Amino acid sequence: MSEHADLEALSAYVDGEAPEWAAHVASCASCRASAEELRGVASAVGAPVEPADPSVREAAVGAALGDLHRRQVAERARSRPRRYQWQFAAAAAAAMLVVAVGFTALLSRTSDRTTVAGPAPEAATSRDQALSESSAAASVPPADLGDVPDAATLLARARPAPAGTGAGSGGAGGAGGAAAMSGNSGAASTPAVPPVGGQRSAAPTVAGTRPCEEQARAREPSLGPVVYFATARRGPVPAVVLGFSTGPAPAPVTLLMLAQDGCSELLRAAGP
């Protein structure tokens, strides 16, 4: 290698990519000088770069990860319709099931009402039958009289059956109060009326009824057995309506409308 190295050979030699020129460069002043020039340029270009401001780095990393996040979200959105098809089908099936169950329950309830509220004077005279009806009524939700502003409305809507005439024989009030008629009429018509607590075991399960009944009875011990109940409200105040028998049929019924919360007396009416 007596000839001078060309530019590319010298540049490659500087980079360690042409070691075969090492001996020549070592012995050739001209090539050595050129190699040193190229090495100086490489060194200058390769001088450390002032790092970017940390905020710049954070912004760049954040932008890259943010871009990834957006694409992942978009990807999920693209794959969502297929999943939603299943969700929609499941929701539709669930809705159909609810409708079917509700319809069945409605039919059953109507049947119960017919059984309980239907006129059955003969049965009503039978204590056993009355207790049976009372058990059926226990599973029936109470009637709701809606917003009752005054005693006259209360009386008109409730129209409770007189004690001893059988549940629901008084006919449904505006809100179907007869449907919730207690089956205690049989008990009420019998002198050996069990204590109120005992009656409740056969009475419809209305939340708040028993405490209010007990409080009303504590305030007014002369109240007879409960022969009627319903729910109602006075304005925004939810209430229960209890009909207390004042004596053997056809004694009048005292209707008390009591606030569900606290059982304070909201309205009072006396009906036939």
Next chain:
Amino acid sequence: MQAARGGDRAALDALLRRHYDRLYALCRRMTGDPADAADACQEALIAIVRGLPAFDGRSAFGTWAYRVATNACLDELRRRRRRPEPGLPEGSAEMASPVDAVESSTTRVDLDRALQTLPADYRAAVVLRDVCGLSYEEIGEALVIPPGTVRSRIARGRAALVPLLAPGRNPGPSAERPTTG
């Protein structure tokens, strides 16, 4: 790396931070401007994250990342050429081109401006070698050119820089040497 390729956010975060400074240095020398370098580097990170699932691992991740960053720089330079240049300060009309600016200077030429006088392809080869320390083979992979072309571009690029970076700007003996190609 596998976790990052799978889209694991924490792994990607760590990977990007580990390589950021080197990629920024490449972008800084390629663009010659800190703001442009920051933009290019950010685009490079986005492109890396997007392309990582398809990264086949045939080359080292660093080599591949440098390739992505180089392309981001070339894109940034193309955008910069399309951008209207801000008005030059008074009395600077003679600094219309980097070469003119370099040649009119009586002091040591700024490295960034000197590098900007090189064609982008040459500059990329020189920077990948001298800033990133890649071998000629790796540079060939990064720029998708044969090693012989890498060797030629680096040599010619350096030779062009000699008079710009050497004291007195006299063309050195290397500039007089013949080239293979």
